[in-house]
Amino acid sequence: MFEKLIDNSMAKSPWIFHVNAGSCNGCDIELVSVLTPRYDAERFGFRLTGTPRQADIVVVSGPITLQTRDRLRRVLEQVPEPYVVVSLGSCPKSGNVFKGSYSIDGPLDKWTHVDVSVAGCTPKPEAIVAALAKATEILKEKRKEMRK
Amino acid sequence: MLPYLGKAMTNLFRKPSTEKFPVGDAPQAAERYRGRISYNPDVCVNCGMCMRVCAPQCMHRDIETLENGDQKITFTFDLTSCTFCGMCADFCSRHSITLTDDYMMVGTQPEDFIVTGSFIKKAPPPKPKLTPEQIAEMKAKAEAAKAAKAAAKAEEPKADA
Ligand code: SF4
Ligand code: SF4
Ligand code: SF4
Numbered sequence: 001m002f003e004k005l006i007d008n009s010m011a012k013s014p015w016i017f018h019v020n021a022g023s024c025n026g027c028d029i030e031l032v033s034v035l036t037p038r039y040d041a042e043r044f045g046f047r048l049t050g051t052p053r054q055a056d057i058v059v060v061s062g063p064i065t066l067q068t069r070d071r072l073r074r075v076l077e078q079v080p081e082p083y084v085v086v087s088l089g090s091c092p093k094s095g096n097v098f099k100g101s102y103s104i105d106g107p108l109d110k111w112t113h114v115d116v117s118v119a120g121c122t123p124k125p126e127a128i129v130a131a132l133a134k135a136t137e138i139l140k141e142k143r144k145e146m147r148k
Numbered sequence: 149m150l151p152y153l154g155k156a157m158t159n160l161f162r163k164p165s166t167e168k169f170p171v172g173d174a175p176q177a178a179e180r181y182r183g184r185i186s187y188n189p190d191v192c193v194n195c196g197m198c199m200r201v202c203a204p205q206c207m208h209r210d211i212e213t214l215e216n217g218d219q220k221i222t223f224t225f226d227l228t229s230c231t232f233c234g235m236c237a238d239f240c241s242r243h244s245i246t247l248t249d250d251y252m253m254v255g256t257q258p259e260d261f262i263v264t265g266s267f268i269k270k271a272p273p274p275k276p277k278l279t280p281e282q283i284a285e286m287k288a289k290a291e292a293a294k295a296a297k298a299a300a301k302a303e304e305p306k307a308d309a
Contacts, residue, residue, distance in 0.1 A: 040166045090204075093228035093261075097204045119227040119253035119261050120183075126167070126174050131254045133170055138256070 003147065010056065011140050013045030016132070017055035017079070021072050022104065023062030026122040027089040031059060034132075039125045046132055052078040057135050061088040063098045064106040076112050082142035084135045087117040088128065096121060174252060182232045182247040185225050189265035192244040194221050198236035206230040210266075217271035227253055227261040 020028055034041045035048060049055055052075045064072060076085075085108070090096040092108035108114055115138050118131045169175060177183060199207055206229040210222040237245045255261055278286075 037166055039169075043166070087228075090228050090230060094204070094226065096229065097231050099204050099229070116254065116256055117228060117261070119230070119255075120251060121231040123253070124177065124251040126169050127251050127254055129170055130174070130252060134254060134256070 007143055007147070011136070011143070013047065014056040014132075014136050014139055015047050015049040015054055016057045016059055017049055017052045017075070018059045018061070019068075019072055019075055021060055021062035021068040021092065021108075022065030023089070023091060027061035027091070030122045030125055031061070031088060031128060034125045034128050039129060041129055041132060044133070044136075052076075053080065055079050055083060056139055057084050057086060057132065059086045059088050060092050060108055063091040063095045063101075063104045064108060064111070065104050067103075069105045069111070073111060082139065082146050084115045084139045084142070085112050086131055086135050087114045088131075089123055090119055090121045093117050093119075177249040177251050181249045181251065182234050184227065184248050184250040184253055185230065185236075185263050186246050186248050187223055187225060187263055187265045188244045188246075189221075189223065189267040191242045192221075192223065192240075192265075192267060193242055194267075194269060195241070197239045197241070198223075198245055201235040201239045203233065203235070204229050204231055207236070214268075219269040219271070220266055221269055222264060222266035225263040226258075227263060228258075 018028070018031055033039060035046070046057075052058070058076065058079055060072070062068065087093050087108050091098070092106065093114070095101070095104055095106045098104050116131050116135045118127050120127060123131075167175060194209075196209070199205075199209065206226055208224045208226070210220075210224070212220040212222070214220055232247065234247050237243075237247050253261065
């Protein structure tokens, strides 16, 4: 019974941890704008958390630079299962305009599973909200599978 | 104090500035927004200009030669690689590429981000085969024309004098 209660409460309020893996800041600004009153993702229970240990959804932006690669991996190791990884913008999926640079070590698929991706440079906040909504659905399913 | 009170009262009765989305339709993007690429293979001439100007090398061209010598040319755009700069659309002289205002590029599979199109490039018609006699005849004709020209030139200064 308690499990169900916990599951239901967690499904209603997925917490987000945002990793900047060398992004140009465009995507980060848009993710923050999603939490402002105009788009107000907090009305769906999304909340930015300061520590990966409390996160349900990890949002990664940027092309994974050599400097951030190990930090990204360390962050991902601390996130409790199950979690959903959202790739924000074109950078984590392909490197975007930084593709082939000596200082990046992407794409993100190399380091973790990517469940939802949003294309755009930067994506519009509405698209980010839609991606987070999709991530919540996937998270629910993952949790259900884990309980089996 | 009074102006603040007035503002507070009007704000109380104003409708919220928060967008309703994802309840209901997504709002329209701004004018000339650069979103999902649309590619029209029917007007493309395979000049390759778009590939040359694309900084992240987002498109990819497959050339497949068919049995009858025609070529099947396929352009594939990977939207997760695109920076939506619009250079390809600007440089495409045939306006085959346009950037639409669809910004809802959210997906879980790589296929959700692929825009592709292909067309057939006809092979040029085969060159007519000439027999050796025909070639000799054409050569003779050319020689005769050359000789006539030289003769005309030799006559010209005399006419002047
Ligand atoms: S996708 Fe574009 S806006 Fe986002 S981090 Fe990369 S370069 Fe910057
Ligand atoms: S899409 Fe336009 S620029 Fe690209 S090959 Fe075709 S005609 Fe040329
Ligand atoms: S919009 Fe820019 S990045 Fe995207 S395909 Fe065209 S040229 Fe390449």
